[in-house]
Structures are given as C-alpha cells and as structure tokens.
Amino acid sequence: MTLDELDTPALVVDLDVMEANLQAMQQRVSARGLKLRPHTKAHKIPALAQRQLSLGGEGICTAKLGEAEVMADAGIMDILITTPIAHPIKYQRLVALYLAHPEGVFCQVVDHAEHVLGIGKCAVAAGVNVELLIEVESGQQRCGVALGKSLVDLIKLIEATEGVSYRGIQAYSGHLQHVQDFAQRQAQARAAVLPIFDFIDNQLLPQGLAPRVVSGGGTGTYQAYTGLGFTEIQAGSYIFMDAAYRALASRDNSRQNDEFSNALKVWTTVISHPTPERAVLDAGMKCLSIDMGMPLVEGREDIRYQSGGDEHGILHLAEGEVSLTIGQRLLMLPSHCDTTLNSYQTLYGIRGDEVVQSWDIAGRGRSD
Numbered sequence: 001m002t003l004d005e006l007d008t009p010a011l012v013v014d015l016d017v018m019e020a021n022l023q024a025m026q027q028r029v030s031a032r033g034l035k036l037r038p039h040t041k042a043h044k045i046p047a048l049a050q051r052q053l054s055l056g057g058e059g060i061c062t063a064k065l066g067e068a069e070v071m072a073d074a075g076i077m078d079i080l081i082t083t084p085i086a087h088p089i090k091y092q093r094l095v096a097l098y099l100a101h102p103e104g105v106f107c108q109v110v111d112h113a114e115h116v117l118g119i120g121k122c123a124v125a126a127g128v129n130v131e132l133l134i135e136v137e138s139g140q141q142r143c144g145v146a147l148g149k150s151l152v153d154l155i156k157l158i159e160a161t162e163g164v165s166y167r168g169i170q171a172y173s174g175h176l177q178h179v180q181d182f183a184q185r186q187a188q189a190r191a192a193v194l195p196i197f198d199f200i201d202n203q204l205l206p207q208g209l210a211p212r213v214v215s216g217g218g219t220g221t222y223q224a225y226t227g228l229g230f231t232e233i234q235a236g237s238y239i240f241m242d243a244a245y246r247a248l249a250s251r252d253n254s255r256q257n258d259e260f261s262n263a264l265k266v267w268t269t270v271i272s273h274p275t276p277e278r279a280v281l282d283a284g285m286k287c288l289s290i291d292m293g294m295p296l297v298e299g300r301e302d303i304r305y306q307s308g309g310d311e312h313g314i315l316h317l318a319e320g321e322v323s324l325t326i327g328q329r330l331l332m333l334p335s336h337c338d339t340t341l342n343s344y345q346t347l348y349g350i351r352g353d354e355v356v357q358s359w360d361i362a363g364r365g366r367s368d
C-alpha cells in the first residue's frame with residue numbers, strides 16, 4: 001500500500017529514522033558505560049520493545065502495571081514498572097504476573113512502607129518474591145521518598161519484609177527533560193541528583209544499604225548522567241521524538257535539537273478551506289495531543305496549527321503562502337509522542353511513500 005491509499009487520521013512512523021534513533025541511543029548510553037532500559041510508554045508495542053532488547057537493552061520500563069502485563073504476555077521477562085501502585089487489587093495483579101511467568105522479574109517502584117507491606121503480604125501468600133526499586137525525590141516533587149532517615153527506614157523495611165527484595169533506587173527528574181538550553185539542562189539534571197549520590201556514598205554504603213541499581217534519566221537528560229553512579233537510563237521518547245523535544249536547542253545552541261530525528265507522524269487530510277488563510281484538518285486533540293504545545297505541519301513551517309476541538313485542527317496560512325486544497329494530505333509532527341500514540345490502535349511503518357508494516361499498539365490505553 002502507498003501512503004496515499006491510507007485513510008486518515010493515521011499514526012505512522014518513518015522506519016529508517018526510528019531504527020537510527022534506536023541504534024543511536026543504545027550506542028550513546030553504552031559508550032558512557034551505562035545500561036539502557038528503554039521506557040516503552042512511548043510506543044506500547046511489544047515488537048518494538050523486542051527490537052530495543054535485541055540492540056542491547058537491559059530490560060524495559062513500563063509506566064503502568066497494565067502495560068507490563070501486555071509486554072509480559074508477549075514474552076518480555078525483565079520489566080521495571082516505574083509508577084507506584086497502591087491497592088490490594090494492584091498488588092494481586094503484580095503477584096499474578098510473577099505466577100504467570102515464573103522466569104520473569106517484574107520490579108515495582110515504591111516510595112512508602114504502605115506499598116512494601118501491601119506487596120509483601122500478597123507475595124508471601126502467593127509464594128513469590130517481588131523486587132522493589134525505591135523512588136527518591138529528584139526535584140520534580142511528584143512521587144519519591146525524601147533523602148534522610150525515611151529512605152534508610154524504607155530500605156531496612158524492605159530488607160526485613162518477607163516476599164520483597166531491595167534492588168535499588170529510581171531517580172527521575174521529569175521536570176528537567178525539556179529545559180531549553182542544552183548546557184543548562186545538563187547542569188540542572190546533575191545538580192538535582194548529586195545529593196542522592198552523596199547520600200548513597202556517605203550514608204547507605206557504610207550501613208551496607210547501597211543500591212545495586214540506580215535507574216533514571218530520559219531523552220532530555222541522559223547525557224548528564226556520566227560518572228555519577230547511575231547504572232541504567234530509562235529514556236523513552238528518543239525512539240520517535242516529537243515537536244516538543246525537537247524544539248530544544250542543540251548541543252552548541254545554534255540549531256534545534258538534532259540528537260535524534262522525528263520519526264512519528266500523523267497522516268491527515270484537509271477537510272475544509274473556508275477562507276484563503278484558514279483550512280481545517282481531520283485531526284483534533286483526540287488524535288494529536290496538545291498537552292505539550294501544538295503539532296507542526298511537516299515541511300510547511302509557514303502554517304500554524306490551532307486546536308479546533310476534539311476532531312478538528314485549524315490551520316492558519318501566512319499571507320501570500322501556497323494555499324492548500326480540500327482533500328490534500330499532510331503529515332503532522334505531534335508535539336508529544338506519548339499522549340498522541342495512546343489514541344491509536346495501529347502504528348503504520350513507512351519507508352518513503354510506501355506503507356510497509358503495521359503493528360497493533362497492544363498497550364494503548366493500558367493506564368490501569
């Protein structure tokens with residue numbers, strides 16, 4: 001099938017660009033002496049997770065237990081669930097993953113005694129052992145236990161609780177992934193986590209409580225984490241990139257971010273052209289998320305996208321620019337890959353004008 005034959009709106013990925021992104025991140029992280037544990041919240045597709053593993057990934061991350069269930073069902077046996085879970089229903093599901101896949105390790109992030117005791121109780125009843133990673137406050141003020149006695153107590157509690165074991169620490173500074181200036185982003189990323197490594201060296205190590213694993217970093221911050229004590233990087237968006245990541249400055253601040261290239265696009269159609277300056281697209285916020293700003297029209301920087309509600313996108317054409325035609329197709333660059341992808345059931349792989357592959361987005365909507 002050619003792209004022209006594909007109905008819209010459709011989510012497409014440039015296969016060659018995606019493959020280059022995948023290889024580049026694995027090489028860069030390996031070159032820093034770190035492991036890459038790709039965050040699959042970006043794509044939610046087991047086959048792409050398998051590709052990341054075959055390139056050298058240490059295992060994968062999922063944001064949610066539901067995504068982990070999808071990945072485990074597809075045979076992926078080393079999963080880190082990076083968001084705490086907090087109800088017996090969830091604890092039972094986590095334990096059920098271990099029971100369904102005895103050869104698997106499904107490490108769960110926690111930040112409170114409540115989680116540890118709840119998971120431990122279910123694990124003991126089921127006769128399994130659940131690995132835990134403690135999320136530590138890393139500047140974002142989202143989840144995360146504070147450095148100090150509360151962290152030491154939590155580690156000791158895990159060590160004393162049957163059914164669970166202590167793997168280490170998660171330190172993820174999500175608020176710094178999109179700091180515009182490259183050097184500032186790297187400096188702020190290091191500064192946010194330095195106290196954690198001080199604490200490990202000066203408090204945890206002497207007590208025999210040092211983490212085996214320290215996991216963190218994303219597409220915007222992974223470069224900052226050389227020589228600190230991180231063991232693995234959890235980047236996710238690099239596989240696709242998006243307009244928000246592209247808008248960051250390059251390393252020398254002379255251009256837009258050129259570390260990875262935009263692979264994910266939405267194939268759309270112009271459905272109306274009420275005035276010469278205004279056209280309307282069949283893609284509103286249900287298929288092009290706007291939580292990180294507006295999407296871009298590939299190859300037409302003169303056109304500005306404005307949200308037209310759930311199902312419409314309004315395109316503003318600069319005066320004197322080439323107009324569009326009703327029925328014309330446009331490739332849009334999503335502003336945020338994660339939230340855009342979650343609206344689709346199928347991802348089409350393209351090479352030039354050819355649609356050569358498609359995947360079911362099996363983890364789509366699995367925020368449970």
Ligand code: PLP
Pocket residue numbers: 039042082172174177217218219220234235236237238
């Ligand atoms: N780790 C955690 C805990 C995250 O929440 C995210 C993304 O939100 C990532 C890693 C991946 O970051 P990115 O998609 O910016 O590479």
Ligand code: MN
Pocket residue numbers: 237336337338339
């Ligand atoms: Mn994101």
